[in-house]
Amino acid sequence: MSAFEFTFSLFGLLLGFSLVEVMSGLVRTLKLRGAVRIGWVTPLLGLFVMVDLVSFWSAAWQIRDLVPANFGVLLLGLAITGVYYFAASMVFPDDPADWPDFDLWAERYKRRALGGVFAANLMATVAMFSQLPPAMLTPAALGMHGGLLAVMAAAAVVKPHWATGLLLGAILAFYFLFSVLQILG
Template structure:
């Protein structure tokens, strides 16, 4: 097993658990859809999180093929993947009987979810860039126009969703976020 395979098997396991957590929550809700109002913001948030996880997994696979594995890299990986898992575990309620609608659960937990996804992206962007670039390449990569536009756009979407209460605006932000991944 190569160092990359070792790293990615560990990292991929935690990311895979994040995907499973979202899908399991969605399945629980679908099974009880006659007892809980689903709404639209929670499924859209789940969709955005799944796309973000898939994109992150794909990008990491491409970036990390030639990297030297170290304890510091594993720590960054644990922080990022663990943050994704925590966010994923808060998308859907564990006990559906405690909530009459997903919208009420969303309103209570959305800042933790979108904040976690934002944090995972920022830590991974900085942390993994530090591992795949030389010191001379790091800052030019971090402050390139592409990087700044990506960070600003993602931060606006996630920040807007975290602090704007209107579900229609949140839904629009999530749809824009998903479109950016897909197109």
């Protein structure tokens, strides 16, 4: 078993739980379709959290040879994936029937969900950049990660629902474009 396989057995489990948390919230919500107003910000937030979780999973694989197997790495991984789980649990209400309008839920809890994803990304970015060789720390890489973090932070604090949705849509479009370029690349 490699160091990466050892450490990622813990991270993968927690990331999987986070994905299940968002997906189960979506399923509970869809079962109540018609009885509650779902809106579009909460589903966009759920999609964003799932896509960002997958991007973390992908980034971890890309630096797998740089990941040592030690207690510090396990604690950092626990912190990052624990924050992801917290964020994932904030996307949908535990009991959707208690929230007849999910736009109100999103208004109240989006800062926690987006703030959690922001914090997880910030920790992961700092950890990843500290392990990369200097030649890989290009202005483009720094700008891409910094820009993504800035848009996440803006989506967490912006007030109008349409602006939150627009920023989430922009992040999702970035991830989509990035994935297409990787497939074609």
